[in-house]
Amino acid sequence: MAENNARNGEVTGRIKEILCQPCFNKNKQRTADKFCPTCNEFQCLDCSKVHYTHAFLKSHKLVNANEAKTKQGSFDMKGLDQCDQHQDVLKFFCEDENQLCCSSCAILNHRKCHSIVEILKVAGKSTNTKSTLKVKMEELRQKAYKIVDSIVSSKEKLDEDAKGIPVKIRQMRDEVMKMFDELEVSVAKDVQSFRKETLDKLSIKQSQNEKYLADITAYLETIDDVYQNGSLAQQFIVEQKMKNDVDVLHTNVDAECHDLKTVSVSFDFDETLKLPPLSVTYYIPGQLTLKFCLSEVASTIVPVNKAMILTPIKSIDLKQKEDDVGEPLYTGIEFLPDGRLVAVDNKNKTLLVYNEKLEKVGSYQLSYHPQSVVAVSEDEVAITSAEVYKLEILHVNKSNDITLDRTIKLTTKYDSICQKDIKHFVGGTIDHSTPVRIISSTGEEKDFNVNFPNKSYPVGTSACTYIRSSDKVVLTDRYEHTVYIYDVKTNTRVVVKDDQIKEPRGVAVGPFDTILVCSDSTNSIVQISQTGEILLSYKIDMKFPRTICVSHDKSFLAITNSCIGKRKLQKFKISY
CATH class of the missing domain: 1.20.120 (Four Helix Bundle (Hemerythrin (Met), subunit A))
Structure with a gap:
C-alpha cells in the first residue's frame, strides 16, 4: 500500500488534498468540495454553484469530493474511444497524418504510412496537450x-x-x-x-x-x-x-x-x-423604439468596423439623346425598397427609373431642375431643387408609371436629402446659415440641437446624410476636404481629414452603418467608421464621382459622376 501511495505522489499517513480544477486553471489553489461525474471535474463550492444557476447543468448530480476520490472502476468514454468509420476500439496513432486508428484503419487506410504506433506507447508523452486543451476548454466554458x-x-x-x-x-x-x-x-x-x-x-x-x-x-x-x-x-x-x-x-x-x-x-x-x-x-407624442444593443461580451467578438468588398456588376454611359437639352447630369440617385433605382437628371429636368439590370424603364418630365431624390416609401420619392422653395412627392408604381402626389411648400432651398424617420427628412441647405435642417412631412422646418459651423454652402459644395441607429448627422465640406460626423445626443463632432479624401461630394450610410463618401479628386469611394477611422479607399472606373446611394438591404451600391463627356452610372455588389 505504501508503495502505491509513493507511486501516486502521496505520503503515507496523510490525506491527499484535492484541488478545484477551474480555480487551478486560473492559477489559484482552492480545495475541491464537490465532484461532477458528468463534467468529470472537481470543483470548490463557488465554482459548483453554476450547476444550480444554469438550467442545462441542473441535471448533473454532484457528489462530495472525498467520496469521488475513493471510487474505482472503469471510465465511460461515451464512444470517444471508438472509430467513427468502423466502430472498433481505437488502438493506434498515425504520426504521419496525426490521426487515431483502429486495427481496420491501420491496415486499410494507413498501410503506406511510416510511423504507426500503439496509443499506449505515445500516451502521456505530451504533457502540454492536456493542460492546453483544458485551458482552452475552460476559457470557452x-x-x-x-x-x-x-x-x-x-x-x-x-x-x-x-x-x-x-x-x-x-x-x-x-x-x-x-x-x-x-x-x-x-x-x-x-x-x-x-x-x-x-x-x-x-x-x-x-x-x-x-x-x-x-x-x-x-x-x-x-x-x-x-x-x-x-x-x-x-x-x-x-x-x-x-x-x-x-x-x-x-x-x-x-x-x-x-x-x-x-x-x-x-x-x-x-x-x-x-x-x-x-x-x-x-x-400622440411618443415613439416606440425597438433595438438590439450589443452586450460587453458580444462587442468583444463581433467586429464593429468592417471594410466592405466591392464587385462591379454593371456600368452604363450617360449619353445625350435627341430630345435632351444637354448631356445628362445625375445629381441624385436612390434605390427603391424593391431594388429599382431612381435618378434625377438636373440638366434635362427628368426623373428616371432603372430596373436591377440598369435598364431604363420609366421617366417623368419635371418643371424645374431637380437636385436630389430620396425614397419615402415602397412607391414614393421626394425631390429637392435649388431653384424652388418646395419638396415634391411623386408616386412610382410597379409598372413604372410616375405621377405627382403632392407638393410641400418650404422656406429654405435644399440640395441633398435623406429620411430621418417616417415623418421627417434631413436636408442639406443651400446658402443658409444652418447647413443641415429637419423637414417634416407637412413642411415644418426646424434645426438640430447641434453647433454646426457658422458657414453657408452654395449648391454642390456640401452634402449630408443621417444615421438613424446612433442619431448622427454626417456633413461633407467639399473645398475644406473634410467630413464632419455630429453626434446629436451629445452635441459633439468628429472631424475627418485625410489624404485619401479630396473634395468629398455625395455621402451615404453603408453596411454596418459606416459612412460612404465620394472623393471627387481621388476618383474613389472612401468608407469611414462613425469614429472617423478610414476603413477603405476604393478606386473606381470614373472621373469625379459625385453621387452615391446604397440599397435598403445593404447589398448593392450605385454611383454617378460629373465628368463632362464621360458621365456614367455604375452598380456594385457589396460583400464582406
Missing part, C-alpha cells in the same frame, strides 16, 4: 457562461422594458388628464367672469328697452283713446304734443335695433390637436 448570463440578463431587461412601456403611457395619460382638469378649471373661471359681465350689460340694456316699450304702449293707448272719443281739436293737440316724443323714441329704438347682437360663448381646440379618423399614432 467561461465565455459560454458569460453568453448565457448575458442572454438571461437581456431577457430580464426586455421583460422589464416591455412592462415599463404601458406604465409610461399611463403616466402620460395621467399628465394629459391633469392638464385637461386644469384647463377645465381655468376656462370655467374665465367663462363665469365673462358671463357675469355680459349679463350685467344685457340686464341694463333690457331694462332700458322695457321702459321704451312701456312708453310706446302708453302713447298708443292715449292716441287710440283720443281718436275714438276726442274732438278734432283734441286730436290735433295730442299729435303736436307727442310728435317730439315719438321722434326721440324712434331714434333710440332704431339705434337699439341696429346694435342688436346675439352673445354666445364657446371653446374649440385648434388644428394641432388631431381628431379621428386619423390614426392615434399620428398625433
